[in-house]
Amino acid sequence: MAPTPARNTTTRVHVISDVHGNARDLARAGEGADALVCLGDLVLFLDYADHSRGIFPDLFGAANADRIVELRTARRFAEAREFQARLWAGAGGDRRELIEGAVRRQYAEMFAAFPTPTYATYGNVDMPPLWREYAGPGTTVLDGERVEIGGRVFGFVGGGLRTPMRTPYEIGDEEYAAKIEAVGEVDVLCTHIPPEVPELVYDTVARRFERGSRALLDAIRRTRPRYALFGHVHQPLARRMRIGATECVNVGHFASTGRPWVLEW
Numbered sequence: 001m002a003p004t005p006a007r008n009t010t011t012r013v014h015v016i017s018d019v020h021g022n023a024r025d026l027a028r029a030g031e032g033a034d035a036l037v038c039l040g041d042l043v044l045f046l047d048y049a050d051h052s053r054g055i056f057p058d059l060f061g062a063a064n065a066d067r068i069v070e071l072r073t074a075r076r077f078a079e080a081r082e083f084q085a086r087l088w089a090g091a092g093g094d095r096r097e098l099i100e101g102a103v104r105r106q107y108a109e110m111f112a113a114f115p116t117p118t119y120a121t122y123g124n125v126d127m128p129p130l131w132r133e134y135a136g137p138g139t140t141v142l143d144g145e146r147v148e149i150g151g152r153v154f155g156f157v158g159g160g161l162r163t164p165m166r167t168p169y170e171i172g173d174e175e176y177a178a179k180i181e182a183v184g185e186v187d188v189l190c191t192h193i194p195p196e197v198p199e200l201v202y203d204t205v206a207r208r209f210e211r212g213s214r215a216l217l218d219a220i221r222r223t224r225p226r227y228a229l230f231g232h233v234h235q236p237l238a239r240r241m242r243i244g245a246t247e248c249v250n251v252g253h254f255a256s257t258g259r260p261w262v263l264e265w
Helices: 055-060 062-073 077-089 095-113 128-134 173-183 214-223
Strands: 012-016 035-038 118-120 139-141 145-149 152-157 188-191 227-230 240-243 246-250 261-264
Touching (some): 055 095, 062 077, 145 173, 227 261
Parallel strands (some): 012 035, 035 118, 118 139, 227 246
Antiparallel strands (some): 145 152, 240 246
């Protein structure tokens, strides 16, 4: 009698971050995978590569988007806020309602594109209260929580730390650190923002250091997960780096590449 072939027990997970409105590629991101992991920033408010795309230019035009990008890139944040305030004053509607309506339209498209199963956490430009309305039964939303996928434990921490940009889901350092602590020891630590390492937080196109987390860096050194996966910095100086026993990988920017990062074991 011929021997019984060994069963293929490989688990394949596709990981993405910073979708920023790319519903077309999102619909294919889970093909061939046992699960999709998404680390947030589904919303496209303003595309720094193409200033005609996003909620901001839809409301105020590409020329005004050019100006806001110019001010932010020059780190003239106070001028940028004043410029935006003048635009909103003449918008002819309630600012919060206009933004929420645009975000809802994007969320309806994004969440409909998620495969089953998807495990997701929030990015700094996301609006967490709305996720409960759009996440279907095949999408599990986690923040400061853990889940087992294929025998490995994944921990998820969403959102970003406070910055002059004042994006929707920025929280204080202590609150963020508490979520990191709640996750504890895991095999794969999934966050939206990177650990506070200069090579991982510097954006070479925006020409600025984004905010990374010191608490996350400390947790990586202390708990030694196999992987630390994150996004947020779209064009980082270093896309991957080893910190002790942990492979740190920037899995964005999905909006421009349309390709997931693949994890197999």
